[in-house]
Amino acid sequence: MQTSTQRFDPRLSIRESLRDLPTYVPSRPEAQPERIVRLDMNESPYGPSPKALAALQGFTDTHRYPDFGQSALRAALSAYTGVPADRIVAGAGLDDVLTTLATLVLEPGDEVVISEPTFGVYRIMVALHGGVTVDAPLGPGFTLDPDRVLAAIGPRTKLVIVCTPNNPTGNELDPAAVERICAGAPCIVAIDEAYAEFGSTSYIPFVDRFPNVIVARTMSKFAGLAGMRVGYGLFPASLAPYLPRVTPPFHNVAVASAAAAIASLDDLDYLRGVVQRIIAGREQLADQLRELPGVEPLPSSTNFLLVRLPVQDAGPVVAELAKRGVMVRHFGRPELGIRDCLRVSVGTTGEHEIFLQELADILSETRATA
Numbered sequence: 001m002q003t004s005t006q007r008f009d010p011r012l013s014i015r016e017s018l019r020d021l022p023t024y025v026p027s028r029p030e031a032q033p034e035r036i037v038r039l040d041m042n043e044s045p046y047g048p049s050p051k052a053l054a055a056l057q058g059f060t061d062t063h064r065y066p067d068f069g070q071s072a073l074r075a076a077l078s079a080y081t082g083v084p085a086d087r088i089v090a091g092a093g094l095d096d097v098l099t100t101l102a103t104l105v106l107e108p109g110d111e112v113v114i115s116e117p118t119f120g121v122y123r124i125m126v127a128l129h130g131g132v133t134v135d136a137p138l139g140p141g142f143t144l145d146p147d148r149v150l151a152a153i154g155p156r157t158k159l160v161i162v163c164t165p166n167n168p169t170g171n172e173l174d175p176a177a178v179e180r181i182c183a184g185a186p187c188i189v190a191i192d193e194a195y196a197e198f199g200s201t202s203y204i205p206f207v208d209r210f211p212n213v214i215v216a217r218t219m220s221k222f223a224g225l226a227g228m229r230v231g232y233g234l235f236p237a238s239l240a241p242y243l244p245r246v247t248p249p250f251h252n253v254a255v256a257s258a259a260a261a262i263a264s265l266d267d268l269d270y271l272r273g274v275v276q277r278i279i280a281g282r283e284q285l286a287d288q289l290r291e292l293p294g295v296e297p298l299p300s301s302t303n304f305l306l307v308r309l310p311v312q313d314a315g316p317v318v319a320e321l322a323k324r325g326v327m328v329r330h331f332g333r334p335e336l337g338i339r340d341c342l343r344v345s346v347g348t349t350g351e352h353e354i355f356l357q358e359l360a361d362i363l364s365e366t367r368a369t370a
């Protein structure tokens with residue numbers, strides 16, 4: 001008889017829909033340059049709040065499981081958002097909350113409508129659940145077209161995801177368009193507000209106004225806790241009875257991460273100051289970029305900028321920046337319409353100086369060889 005070493009085919013043992021699924025590729029250099037400036041993941045350059053840091057430094061309870069149901073964390077999130085705790089699902093980042101949402105609604109073959117260019121994780125998350133992504137692309141100037149989104153909804157559509165402010169374009173979508181989709185869609189509409197604290201509009205009131213609207217948020221960006229992995233979803237009362245069926249018992253949030261998040265929510269004045277610093281840094285960086293010939297930063301309501309370069313394909317520029325230790329992102333799929341762009345996170349003034357210097361240098365070399 002053949003043994004499993006001879007018979008076992010790992011490719012055939014995994015789900016068919018996953019066999020050729022592309023994986024998320026972060027922009028990391030092949031060789032490690034001496035200094036690395038990380039402006040590719042939209043992290044906070046200023047770290048956590050002092051209260052979060054103190055909570056982590058005094059943290060000893062690693063041997064204890066989290067409180068079943070994360071009641072302290074959800075109470076703190078409830079105080080922050082005004083949504084009752086029984087309608088809040090926490091998770092190991094916003095991505096994890098989306099996975100819980102997919103578990104709640106997606107059968108294999110179900111459809112999810114998104115508007116590209118938008119956050120790349122949606123496609124991966126949908127495919128992981130055997131779903132099908134349908135794109136109702138953003139229009140000129142990356143505007144949301146509610147008619148296009150509503151027309152893309154079919155009998156198998158279970159979910160529409162709207163990302164505002166949108167990643168990677170950085171703009172806030174038109175509130176009237178978002179509202180039309182929420183009011184018109186016969187399915188769940190999830191609004192990804194990862195960058196809400198940097199913008200001017202929050203859709204939290206919609207989870208009370210509409211029975212089908214979920215708002216998903218994160219502590220990664222404004223609170224500087226990307227590495228701790230804490231996100232949360234705010235659900236309408238209509239879905240509350242179903243949440244305990246799909247929520248992981250400990251909400252996938254580690255005890256230390258919950259402690260850091262709770263302490264951050266007790267340090268909001270400090271964090272609002274950080275957000276203001278990041279916004280000021282963003283506008284200064286945009287002004288400096290505009291001084292480079294042919295370079296055009298697009299308006300942003302986030303902690304990053306999408307920047308058009310005077311080239312057809314920004315891929316080689318981004319690769320050369322990476323070789324020089326400056327990490328930014330490029331989105332090369334031609335149908336996204338942003339091949340000539342790079343996305344750069346707002347960093348410290350020192351990080352901006354290095355980025356600007358290297359970018360100016362590479363663009364002048366590109367001009368010289370053109």
Ligand SMILES: Cc1ncc(COP(=O)(O)O)c(C=O)c1O
Pocket residue numbers: 041042092093094095096119163166167192194217218219220226229230231
């Ligand atoms: C639009 C959007 N949603 C979600 C996330 C992921 O957030 P988290 O770190 O909470 O998983 C990101 C991270 O870049 C994002 O840009």
